[in-house]
Amino acid sequence: MNKEKILSIRDLSISFMTTAGEANAIRGVKLDLYKGETLAIVGESGSGKSVTVKAIMGILSGNxxxxxxxxDFTYERNGETVHQDLLKLTKKEMRRRINGKRIAMVFQDPMTSLNPTMTIGKQIMEGMRCHYKTPKKEAYEKAVSLLSLVGITEPEKRMKCYPHQLSGGMRQRVVIAIALSCDPEVLICDEPTTALDVTIQAKILELIKEIQDRTGISVIYITHDLGVVAKVADYVAVMYAGKIVEKGLAEEVFYDPRHPYTWGLLSAMPDLNTSDEALYTIPGSPYNLMGKGKGDAFADRNAFALNIDYRMEPPMFQVTDTHYAATWLLHENAPEVGMPDALKNRISRMRKEA
Incomplete structure (x- = not known):
């Protein structure tokens, strides 16, 4: 079955000018998002996850x-299929044609996403009124139904509330309602549950999954929480130092990881059944994005690094039709190195639980 590609990123490289020099934040990223599917981008802070999606939204900072x-974004307009390179649009064109209307984003902290001086109702109606010139009565009715859709009780009453009158979980639901107000094709969630407690987190994740099943929207999740990924993702891309180091179907990356960095991320997940006294941490410090050093960015932190890792950057090696990893350990001449036993045991437990 041929899947419909909605978003295609190719060879994306982004740098930032800082007082210390040029930081190469994104280095040759290649990613695809398919219609109705969920792509999760995972990695530690500073790996380039948020910068990648900010480039999609056209909201990179000035430097x-x-x-x-x-x-390349593919969408329907007046019955025709349009292919648009988002990087060729000006910020004004992005705001008018894409942001909120076709690609919407849910940010980490709902309080900074909402205008404290406007009622919830007005904020949900604003996008519809601006992009589609929706009549006020129709926009009001849709806003009420959206609040109901995201699980807010007494939606008509909440329409008159201000953000400070709602709890954190309710505010995040409102942000999701605003994101969905113009029926976008793509929803980007940048760590949407970070500021919320664990029980609310689970509800928000379930809510986004339900909405996706109902509307067929494509979702990109940005997270460093692999537990979140396991619940929601169809496809996973693991980022390190501005590059994709492993990508594949969620079950491939979870149950058959091939990159030592992915091994480290999975080993560092808290596990109730482990006999280890201390939580595993990946040794060393994150890669310096100012550096133009040779070799693999992960080499200094990699317990399985080969001599070639310090001299040449690894290409993407194919594991299956859908699974790729950028590590020299997959080269035909590389020594046989398997994942650590502790991680093997953990993965077999994860399989049983699943």
């Missing part, structure tokens, strides 16, 4: 510049 690459 950031796209060095090369394309972001």
């Amino acid at each position: 950031g510049s796209v060095k090369e690459g394309t972001i």
Whole structure:
């Protein structure tokens, strides 16, 4: 079955000018998002996850510049299929044609996403009124139904509330309602549950999954929480130092990881059944994005690093039709190195639980 590609990122490179020099934040990222599917981008802080999606939205900060690459977005307009390179649009064109209307984003902290001086109702109606010139009565009715859809009780009453009158979980639901108000094709969730407690987190994740099943929307999740990924993702991309180091179907990356960095991330997940006294941590410090050093960015932190890792950057090696990893350990001449036994045991437990 041929899947319909909605977003295609190719060779994306982004750098930022800082007082210390040029930081190469994104280095040749290549990613695809398919219609109705969920892509999760995972990695530690500073790996380039948020910068990648900010480039999709056209909201990079002033000191950031796209060095090369394309972001091809495919959508329907007046019955015709349009292919648009988002990097060729101006910020004004992005705001008018894409942001909120076709690609919407849910940010980490709902309080900073909402206007404290406007009622919830007005904020949900604003996008519909602006993009589609929806009549006020129709926009009001849709806003009420959206509040109901995201699980807010007494939606008509909440329409008159201000953000400070709602709890954190309710505010995040409102942000999701605003994101969905113009029926976008793509929803980007940048760590949407970070500021919420664990029980609310689970409810928000379930809510987004339900909405996706109902509307067929494509979702990109940005997270460093692999537990979240296991619940929601169809496809996973693991980022380190501005590059994709492993990508594949969620079950491939979870149950058959091939990159030592992915091994580290999975080993560092809290586990109730482990006999280890201390939580595993990946040794060393994150890669310096100012550096233009040779070799693999992960080499200094990699217990399984080969001599070639310090001299040449690894290409993407194919594991299956859908699974790829950028590690020299997959080269035909590399020594046989398997994942650590502790992680093997953990993965077999994860399989049983699943």
